[in-house]
Amino acid sequence: MKYDGEAPQEELATGERSTRNRVARSILDHGPSTVAELAQRLGLTQAAVRRHLDALVADDVVSPREQRVYGTRTRGRPAKVFALTDGGRDAFDQSYDKLAADALSWIADQEGGEQAIAAFARARIAAQAGAYRAALAAAAPEERAEALARVLSADGYAAAARSAPHPQKGEQLCQHHCPVAHVAEQFPQLCEAETEFFAELLGTHVQRLATIAHGDGVCTTFIPKTSHTPHDDVSPKTDNASASNASSASTAGRNPA
Template identity: 35%
Template sequence: METAPHAELGREDRPIAAGTDPRDTRDRLIEAISAHGPITAKDLAARFSITSAAVRRHLAALEAEGIIQEHAQPVGPRGRGRPSKSFVLAPAAHESLGSEYDQLARLAVEELMALGGDGAVHRLAERRVQPWIRDLAARIRAAQESGRTVDASARVQLLAQMLTEMGYATTARPVTVPLPAASGRPGGGTRTLRTAQLVQGHCPIKDIAAEHSELCEVETQAISQMLGVPVQRLATLAGGAHACTTHIPLTEGRTS
């Protein structure tokens, strides 16, 4: 499987101007690592049009404070030299990005269960995603009315943008999967499966979702409904991963 780990189907980040408050630079780097991680210092420097040395100074400080951590590289074939270090948000940093209403929300869910049983949480989860479904449908209609072609990739892009606006730090990353050529067909050629990974770098309800998996399950079902394709949730922040990752099939193509 070949991935484009830092490609985004959404907007590009604005360059950081000279003389920018270091605290603003720091906050924007944290936001970028949350949304695009695992990401290298080189990629961050290119994204914000600042020097690699400046980025590394910020990364060293953020790592020392426990806000970011080095991402473990998967074991695989290695070329010459050492692979570049890449970073993701540390688990403790997600707590600082959370809401002070977390405890109140947890108490509310517990009270809901006491009154309505386990099924009440599932019903709550379904009500939570209904506005998402309506919002994305409205965005798709608006795009189509403006003359844009809204194919499968565009739907994923619109969903990523919507979730980011809701605080989920979401990116859509294209993935190409090579498939064996169809047997018995003259001319051969390889087939490729175009897919995408929807990566949510932050989850405002992570702690509650860790205790009530229905929230993640219904969210996954809603993503499938909104995009009109079967999707697969590969990892979740609530389950201990550095991001919520959802595999989304797009179209199957053929190359010679």
């Protein structure tokens, strides 16, 4: 079959969809991104990225927003970033959100309200804690944030650790995806239990700066620089002492920002 140097229209359309999916996937994996960042990661021209973003915005897969700045704001207008919409996340995340939300609502009604949800959230994390404890126990103290990011990524959270912006002294743990974000919108105890667990694993207080469940493009947790090292046997607890200790972990899923 001869194409006279041109691919058939359906092949061109398939290529366009594939590249468009790569753009959306890059935003999922790395969080809200500028045109320049997407072009660099994907090896595309900025003009090509803008064209695909225009189509994704028209399809309500991504939306433009002003880039949030933590710490000291520099001069000049903040760069525009593109973040996944709820519909865009749903395209990647096959979940049973309504079933989960209904189950948690039943637990709250039947078993004691918010305290029952908090107990469930901690028990859920405790059941999954083994791999996290092992990963951090094997890492050097200065590499524990990165180790936590790796094990979170293995569980579908597309996480990364990076130095916190000046003047903060520490690191930021960024989770670019949350498989339970829609449920956590209704039940912030899920985010709170997760933040408590991070504090226990890392052996220091942490502060949740932003959450996807609250409408931010990425879940961001600040980990201050500390000389303390976590206990190798750290695991989530549900007693009052743990709750008191975790109160400094943050205002968690209710995003103080």
